[in-house]
Every structure is written in structure tokens, then in C-alpha cells.
Amino acid sequence: IDAASSRSPYDGASVFLIPSYVSEVQAAVANMTDSTLAAQAALVEQVPIFFWMDVSTKVPTLGEYLAAADAAGGTQVVQSVIYDLPDRDCAAEASAGEFSIADGGAALYEAYIDSIVAQVEQYPNVRVVFIVEPDGLANLVTNLSVPKCANAASTYKELVSYAIAQLQQDNVWLYLDAGHSGWLGWPANITPAAQLFASVLQGAGSGATVRGLATDVSNYNLLRGAEDPVQAPNPNYDEELYINALAPLLQQNNFPSQFIVDQSRSGVSGIRTAEGDWCNVLGAGLGMRPTTDTGNTLIDSIVWVKPPGESDGTSNSSSPRYDTHCGQSDAAQPAPEAGTWFQSYFEALVQNANPAFS
Numbered sequence: 001i002d003a004a005s006s007r008s009p010y011d012g013a014s015v016f017l018i019p020s021y022v023s024e025v026q027a028a029v030a031n032m033t034d035s036t037l038a039a040q041a042a043l044v045e046q047v048p049i050f051f052w053m054d055v056s057t058k059v060p061t062l063g064e065y066l067a068a069a070d071a072a073g074g075t076q077v078v079q080s081v082i083y084d085l086p087d088r089d090c091a092a093e094a095s096a097g098e099f100s101i102a103d104g105g106a107a108l109y110e111a112y113i114d115s116i117v118a119q120v121e122q123y124p125n126v127r128v129v130f131i132v133e134p135d136g137l138a139n140l141v142t143n144l145s146v147p148k149c150a151n152a153a154s155t156y157k158e159l160v161s162y163a164i165a166q167l168q169q170d171n172v173w174l175y176l177d178a179g180h181s182g183w184l185g186w187p188a189n190i191t192p193a194a195q196l197f198a199s200v201l202q203g204a205g206s207g208a209t210v211r212g213l214a215t216d217v218s219n220y221n222l223l224r225g226a227e228d229p230v231q232a233p234n235p236n237y238d239e240e241l242y243i244n245a246l247a248p249l250l251q252q253n254n255f256p257s258q259f260i261v262d263q264s265r266s267g268v269s270g271i272r273t274a275e276g277d278w279c280n281v282l283g284a285g286l287g288m289r290p291t292t293d294t295g296n297t298l299i300d301s302i303v304w305v306k307p308p309g310e311s312d313g314t315s316n317s318s319s320p321r322y323d324t325h326c327g328q329s330d331a332a333q334p335a336p337e338a339g340t341w342f343q344s345y346f347e348a349l350v351q352n353a354n355p356a357f358s
């Protein structure tokens with residue numbers, strides 16, 4: 001058990017602002033004509049988000065950020081998402097990745113992980129928080145009926161175990177992605193989910209550990225609040241209910257039960273026509289600001305993981321990465337490719353922010 005995982009990485013630390021996102025927001029502000037809204041949008045620059053390593057060529061940039069955090073002094077936390085599994089996003093089209101299992105993807109992914117290890121080992125004084133593979137394991141709980149997921153299952157598990165095994169440095173905290181309340185929170189899913197997380201941790205070898213799980217990444221659920229009608233009849237209809245139900249199941253399976261929760265786009269509830277809608281949902285607003293004052297000892301921090309303004313996926317039906325969810329009536333259109341800047345959507349997120357930026 002490495003020292004890191006026995007305490008929150010956020011205790012007594014400053015969270016590093018990701019420069020590439022600050023630049024995206026600055027560019028967005030420059031393009032805004034409504035001066036009141038632009039002034040509110042400028043405040044978003046000061047909110048820490050996660051740096052997504054959605055392609056292996058972004059790993060050196062993590063190194064630059066670790067160096068900058070190291071130079072800043074004090075106790076810094078750099079937040080980053082590991083997101084490059086071969087046959088990625090197996091139940092959807094929008095976020096398919098660079099690696100494919102059929103084309104040596106497993107070996108390439110291990111090299112990707114090894115390159116991340118090489119970066120974090122250079123900066124032992126910087127705390128690094130990784131969320132490991134959004135949607136990856138969650139898809140193995142509910143979507144083995146999807147051929148791409150069934151074919152990828154053993155590889156996903158082996159590679160997440162590999163990532164855990166390789167990232168045991170004392171300055172690293174790992175939170176596996178655990179979907180959200182409207183996904184794995186369903187009673188039919190929650191126990192298989194706990195068992196899957198535990199088996200993947202065991203696959204990392206004895207002594208390997210993680211800090212816990214991340215929930216609501218790139219989704220729109222409330223941390224705690226009134227039930228959104230589309231969540232009914234799920235008893236775990238918000239993230240805190242999901243976390244409180246999941247934690248004992250994890251403990252029973254010898255899996256650490258600490259959490260971080262994405263609230264970047266959770267400011268407005270009741271915006272989806274169906275619980276499973278995830279793509280650029282209309283009416284969404286920036287949510288609770290990141291804080292360690294979470295009101296629940298299981299939750300280390302509220303965080304912003306999905307960078308607000310970056311698209312979930314293209315609405316162009318002729319694109320190879322077109323997913324029908326991005327063409328729905330509750331999806332903002334026209335939308336650019338996943339991960340690219342969506343200006344009008346960003347402006348709406350600021351407009352709908354709750355709490356408001358002022």
C-alpha cells in the first residue's frame with residue numbers, strides 16, 4: 001500500500017490550472033460580444049479542470065505541466081485523465097480513440113502508460129491525480145451485448161490492471177472511472193460494478209492500490225438534490241446516493257471507497273429527455289465549483305473533469321465518429337468533433353451556470 005492512497009491528494013494542496021484550458025477560455029472570451037457574459041466567462045479561467053490525455057502525443061505536455069507545477073512551489077496537485085484504451089468508447093461512436101486491438105493497440109497502450117510513468121517519476125514532489133479510463137469499465141458492466149465491448153473486455157481489464165500496477169508511485173493517486181448514478185447506480189448494475197473494480201485491482205498484483213473511484217465524468221447529474229424525472233425509478237438518482245450505496249459494496253470487495261465527483265456541467269437538472277442522453281445536452285450549466293468541502297467523508301473533492309466547452313461529439317451524421325446521441329432533440333447542434341471547442345455551447349454553459357459566475 002503506497003503512502004499516497006491513505007490520504008486525500010487534495011489535503012493542503014493547490015490545484016494546478018491547466019494552461020491549455022486557460023488558453024481555450026481566453027480565446028472564447030475574445031470571441032464573445034456580450035460583455036457581461038464575457039466577464040463571467042473570464043472567471044472560468046480560474047477553475048481547475050483535468051487535462052485529458054486522449055492521444056499519446058499529449059503525454060509530453062503532462063510533463064510540461066508537472067514541471068510548471070514543480071516550479072510553482074508549495075504542494076501542487078496536477079489533475080489528468082488517462083483515456084486511450086484500444087477500441088475506446090466501445091458502446092458509442094463519438095470518442096473512438098487512436099488505438100485498435102486488432103492493430104497492436106494493447107502494446108501501444110502499455111507504451112502510453114509507460115510514457116506517463118516516466119513523466120510522473122521525474123517530479124516526485126508534485127501530486128498527480130489520475131482518473132483512469134472514463135466509460136471503460138462501466139461499458140463492461142452494462143454493454144457486453146455490444147460486440148465491440150465484448151471483444152474488448154479482456155483487453156480493457158488487462159490494460160487497466162497494467163495501468164494500476166505501473167502507477168504505484170508515492171506521488172500518484174488513482175481514481176478508476178465508475179460511470180455515474182444513472183449508469184452503474186441502477187440496482188442491477190451496482191454489485192457487478194463493485195465486483196469488476198475489485199477484480200481489476202486484484203489483477204494489478206498484491207500491494208497495488210488505488211485511492212478510489214471517480215463518478216459523473218462528462219455527465220450532468222446532481223451531486224445531491226431532487227430526483228430528475230428521467231432517473232426514475234432508480235433509487236440512486238444522484239451521485240451521493242450512488243456513492244453511499246456503492247461504498248459498502250466496495251469495502252466488502254476489498255476495494256478503497258474514496259471518491260471524486262465531476263460537477264463541471266451539473267448546474268441544471270431536468271434537461272435530458274432520457275437518462276442515457278450524454279451528448280452536448282441542451283440547457284446544461286456549469287455546476288458546483290471544485291471544493292474539498294464536500295459534506296461527505298467518502299468524497300475527497302468535487303472536481304471539474306470534462307473541460308466545459310469541449311464537445312462530446314460531432315452532430316455531422318457523415319462523420320466516421322458520428323453517434324446518434326449527438327443528433328437527438330436534446331443535443332446542441334451543430335456540434336464539432338469530440339474534444340474540440342464548441343463556442344456556443346460554452347457560452348450557454350456560462351449563461352446557465354449554477355452557482356452563477358459574477
Ligand SMILES: O=[N+]([O-])c1ccc(O[C@@H]2O[C@H](CO)[C@@H](O[C@@H]3O[C@H](CO)[C@@H](O[C@@H]4O[C@H](CO)[C@@H](O)[C@H](O)[C@H]4O)[C@H](O)[C@H]3O)[C@H](O)[C@H]2O)cc1
Nearest residue numbers: 089091092135142143182183186217218219233275276278
Ligand atoms: O427501470 N428499469 O427497469 C431499467 C432497466 C434497465 C436500465 O438500463 C440502464 O439504463 C441506463 C440509462 O439509459 C444505462 O445508462 C447509460 O448507459 C450508457 C452506455 O450504454 C451511457 O453512455 C455513455 O455515457 C458517457 C458519459 O456519461 C459517454 O462518455 C459515453 O460515450 C456513453 O456511451 C450513459 O451515460 C448511461 O446513462 C445503463 O447502461 C442501463 O443498464 C435502466 C432502468
Ligand SMILES: [Mg+2]
Nearest residue numbers: 089095218312
Ligand atoms: Mg464521451
